[in-house]
Amino acid sequence: MSPPVAPPGWSRWLVPPAALSVHLSIGQAYAWSVFKPPLESALHLSGTQSALPFQLAIVMLGLSAAFGGTLVERNGPRWAMTVALVCFSTGFLISALGAQTQQYWLIVLGYGFVGGIGLGIGYISPVSTLIKWFPDRPGMATGIAIMGFGGGALIASPWSAQMLQSFGSDHSGIALAFLVHGLSYAVFMSLGVLLVRVPRSEDREGAAAGPSAFEGVQVSARSAVRTPQFWCLWIVLCMNVTAGIGILEKAAPMITDFFADTSTPVSASAAAGFVALLSAANMAGRIGWSSASDLIGRKNVYRVYLGAGAIMYLLIASFGDSSKPLFILCALVILSFYGGGFATIPAYLKDLFGAYQVGAIHGRLLTAWSTAGVLGPLIVNWIADHQKEAGKHGSSLYGLSFMIMIGLLVVGFAANELVRPVHPRHHVPAPKEAADGRREQPA
Structure with a gap:
């Protein structure tokens, strides 16, 4: 149609x-x-x-x-x-x-x-x-x-x-x-x-409020996947999503384990409330951080996601089992970055490749999500299972996986720093009919 x-x-x-x-x-x-x-x-x-x-x-x-x-x-x-x-x-x-x-x-x-x-x-x-x-x-x-x-x-x-x-x-x-x-x-x-x-x-x-979506750089989806910029962003998204899923997928048992050996253990209902808070942070981050990226720029906001995300993981690994407010706050921030990363990536793609085939480029980039959806839970669950077999318990089940998450976020941060404008050899003019729709018949 x-x-x-x-x-x-x-x-x-x-x-x-x-x-x-x-x-x-x-x-x-x-x-x-x-x-x-x-x-x-x-x-x-x-x-x-x-x-x-x-x-x-x-x-x-x-x-x-x-x-x-x-x-x-x-x-x-x-x-x-x-x-x-x-x-x-x-x-x-x-x-x-x-x-x-x-x-x-x-x-x-x-x-x-x-x-x-x-x-x-x-x-x-x-x-x-x-x-x-x-x-x-x-x-x-x-x-x-x-x-x-x-x-x-x-x-x-x-x-x-x-x-x-x-x-x-x-x-x-x-x-x-x-x-x-x-x-x-x-x-x-x-x-x-x-x-x-x-x-x-x-x-x-709203044309007076800003430039046409089809002005500036335009790159086809086929050409985009051949650029280093696309693969840098693939790594950026994969690392950011992996770090978020690392907490989201195991949130309830994680907070229960962290404070199981304290005088105030976390009940099942409280753990469920923690999961609801994470969902709210995920949702709020999608609109809040992506809107902020319009003001401070896409590369800068991903510096926040990846750099501050690594700091949040380090704080949880170092002090999380001694302070529930600190654990909860850091987890909420990480989940807001998780949601913000999803919402900001289409605009980042538009900045680099133009609006011509940004939907198709975005679709190809989402394979990073599929990869992270397997990688994040695998890291956290596999390590926790092996630590439990080794006789460890509580927050000790997650220390190594959190260090791995920090390393992955650092890799993502480096990939974000490598993003540069797309070389002119990949540029194509957007078809006129894609830009104005005058050849299309209204429904």
């Missing part, structure tokens, strides 16, 4: 809500843990087995974003949001069938594979459109949308828990909860599909 072009006088401030309708929906992925205990009980699964749908979904997010990025650029945001809606909702419906028939492979297939494709296409669907509408504030614009992915779990987690309480936590109750999810998200995401528009250059609201 042709990308719908905005009519004269159409407000660009309608685009962020359209993007949010998609990102708040697919952000449910961060609430998958709500379904883990009932699935383990109802279908007799191990903890590793119950994590398979989420792990596959994250892998498919990176792969579908990488391979589908060019199609998103070519066909426009409405097409991409429609594909995301169909895949993400269908994934829940297949999962509902799997739960009802007690065929767990259908849940893995539905939520992990089909739904994961919806995650990837939906995640990148609004990025290039927002940057074209907000050339003057790309960090803020993408931060608003990507904030929704971090905040989706704050809605989905209590909603899912309430449904399981109402419907029951047996296989039929889980199936009904999946069904309600699939239908509800289809309706909510359709609002974004109907609302989204692409700008035309002669009518772009």
